[in-house]
Amino acid sequence: MDELDYEEIVGLHADDLYRFAFSLTSKADEAGELTQETYCRLLTKGGQLRDRAKVKSWLFTTLYRVFLGWKRHESRHPHLEIESVAHELPVFMPATVDAMDGETIMARLLEIEERYRTPLTLFYLQDLAYRDIAELLELPVGTVMSRLSRGKDLLRQRISIQFADTPEKIIPIKLERLKKTESL
Amino acid sequence: MNRDEATYILRAYRVDGQDANDPQFRKALELVRLDPELARWFAEEQAVDIRVAHKLRAFPVPSDLKSQLLAVRKIVTLPAWWQRRGWQVAAAAGVALLVTISVLFIRLATPADFACGQSSFAQYRDTMADFAGNKLWRLDLNSPDVKEVRRWLTQKDAPGDLQLPAGLDGRPSVGCRVLNWGGKKVALVCFELANHEKAHLLVIDRDALSDAPAESPQFAQTGKIATLSWSRDGKTYVLACKGGTQSELLGLL
Numbered sequence: 001m002d003e004l005d006y007e008e009i010v011g012l013h014a015d016d017l018y019r020f021a022f023s024l025t026s027k028a029d030e031a032g033e034l035t036q037e038t039y040c041r042l043l044t045k046g047g048q049l050r051d052r053a054k055v056k057s058w059l060f061t062t063l064y065r066v067f068l069g070w071k072r073h074e075s076r077h078p079h080l081e082i083e084s085v086a087h088e089l090p091v092f093m094p095a096t097v098d099a100m101d102g103e104t105i106m107a108r109l110l111e112i113e114e115r116y117r118t119p120l121t122l123f124y125l126q127d128l129a130y131r132d133i134a135e136l137l138e139l140p141v142g143t144v145m146s147r148l149s150r151g152k153d154l155l156r157q158r159i160s161i162q163f164a165d166t167p168e169k170i171i172p173i174k175l176e177r178l179k180k181t182e183s184l
Numbered sequence: 185m186n187r188d189e190a191t192y193i194l195r196a197y198r199v200d201g202q203d204a205n206d207p208q209f210r211k212a213l214e215l216v217r218l219d220p221e222l223a224r225w226f227a228e229e230q231a232v233d234i235r236v237a238h239k240l241r242a243f244p245v246p247s248d249l250k251s252q253l254l255a256v257r258k259i260v261t262l263p264a265w266w267q268r269r270g271w272q273v274a275a276a277a278g279v280a281l282l283v284t285i286s287v288l289f290i291r292l293a294t295p296a297d298f299a300c301g302q303s304s305f306a307q308y309r310d311t312m313a314d315f316a317g318n319k320l321w322r323l324d325l326n327s328p329d330v331k332e333v334r335r336w337l338t339q340k341d342a343p344g345d346l347q348l349p350a351g352l353d354g355r356p357s358v359g360c361r362v363l364n365w366g367g368k369k370v371a372l373v374c375f376e377l378a379n380h381e382k383a384h385l386l387v388i389d390r391d392a393l394s395d396a397p398a399e400s401p402q403f404a405q406t407g408k409i410a411t412l413s414w415s416r417d418g419k420t421y422v423l424a425c426k427g428g429t430q431s432e433l434l435g436l437l
Contacts, residue, residue: 006254006257007254010250010253010254011250014245014249014250014253015241015245015249016241018245018246018249019240019241019243019245022243028246032246032249032252035249035253036252036253036256039253039256040256043256043257094231094232094234094235097232097235097236097239098235100239101239101242102239102240102241102242102243102244103243103244104239105236105239105240105243106240106243109240121240123196123198124233124236124237124240124241125237125240125241126198126199126200126202126237126241129198129202129203129206130196130203131206144196145192145193145195145196148195148196149192149195149196152195155236156232
C-alpha cells in the first residue's frame with residue numbers, strides 16, 4: 001500500500017471507525033487506540049487486501065476483532081440480559097432528534113446493551129449493509145435484522161426517557177394502532 | 185409479504201438508499217407503494233433514522249485523529265518484502281522447485297560425479313549402492329548386447345574389460361552408464377533378474393580405492409540395497425541388488 005492510498009483510506013474511514021470504536025468502548029482514549037491499532041494492522045497486513053472495495057469492510061471487521069480480543073483479555077464485560085421492551089413502533093417527531101447533538105445520541109446509544117448497540121451503530125454509520133454487518137459480527141442475517149429492530153426500539157426508549165418531562169414531543173404508534181388502521 | 189414483515193425488514197433499510205437494489209428490500213418497498221399507512225410509517229421511520237444517522241456521524245472525533253493515524257505510517261515498521269507472508273510462501277515454493285529441478289538434473293546428468301576425497305571403500309560401496317537403488321536416473325546406453333556395452337564403456341574410458349560373474353555371464357544386459365568417483369570412471373552395467381528386479385554391477389580400477397576388498401566376496405546391506413564386493417585382476421566390483429539376500433547375490437557369482 002503506498003502513501004497516497006493510506007492517506008486516502010484514513011481520510012475516508014477514520015472518523016466512522018472512531019465513532020464505531022467509541023460505541024464499543026465508550027471511552028475516547030480507547031476508541032482512539034482501537035482505531036490506531038486497526039490502521040496499524042492495515043499497514044502491516046493490508047497488503048493481503050487485493051480488492052480495494054473491501055477495505056472499508058476489512059477495517060470495520062478488524063476493529064471489531066481487535067475489540068473482541070481486548071474484551072476477552074480483560075474479561076470484565078459480564079453479559080447482561082436485556083430488559084424487556086414493549087413491542088411497539090415508537091415514532092419520534094424528527095424535531096425530537098433535531099434537538100439533540102451527536103454526543104447525546106452517542107450517550108443514549110451507549111446505554112444499550114452491546115449486542116444491540118454494535119449492529120445499530122454500524123447501521124447508522126451507513127457504511128455497511130445488514131448483510132455486511134451479519135458477516136462482520138458472524139451472525140445470521142435474521143439475527144442482525146432482529147437486533148437492529150430491537151436496538152432501534154431501545155434507542156428510542158432511551159431518548160424518550162430523557163424527554164420524559166416533555167412527553168408531548170414523542171408520539172408512539174403501537175402495532176395495535178397500525179393493525180386497527182389496516183382493518184379500517 | 186404482509187405489513188408486519190415489511191416493517192420488520194425495512195427497519196434495516198439504510199436511509200441513503202444504498203440498499204434499494206437488495207431483493208429483500210425491493211419487495212418491502214413495493215408494499216410501501218401500495219399501502220399508504222405503511223408508507224406513512226416508513227416516511228416517519230426514515231425521517232428519524234436520517235436524523236439519528238446524521239447526529240451520530242456528527243459525534244465529535246478528536247481533531248488530531250487523522251494526523252496521528254498518518255504519523256503511524258512513519259512509526260510502524262513494515263516487514264521487508266521478503267518477510268511478508270506472500271513472498272515467504274512464493275520464495276519457499278521457488279526454492280523447493282529449484283532444489284527439485286537441481287536434484288533431478290544432477291541425477292540425470294551424465295556422467296554422475298561423486299567427490300570422494302580421502303573416502304574409504306565402504307563409502308564408495310554405500311554411495312554406489314545408494315545410487316543404484318535410486319530410480320531418478322537413466323542409463324547412458326540401453327542395450328541387451330553385452331559386447332556393445334563393453335565397447336561403449338571402453339570408448340568412454342570406463343572399465344569395459346570387466347569380468348562378469350558367472351551368474352550374469354550370458355544374460356542379456358539392460359544397458360550401462362558411466363559414473364565418476366573422484367576422477368576415476370566407474371562402469372555401471374544393469375541386468376534384469378528373473379524376479380524383474382535389477383542387478384547393478386559397478387566396476388572401478390582397484391587403484392582408485394585405498395582399502396579395496398580382496399577377491400573373496402564381502403556382503404553388505406545399505407538400506408534396502410544388498411551388495412557383494414570383491415576385487416579381481418586390478419578391478420573392484422560391487423554387485424548391488426534391491427531387496428536381495430546374501431545367498432541370492434552369491435548365486436549370481
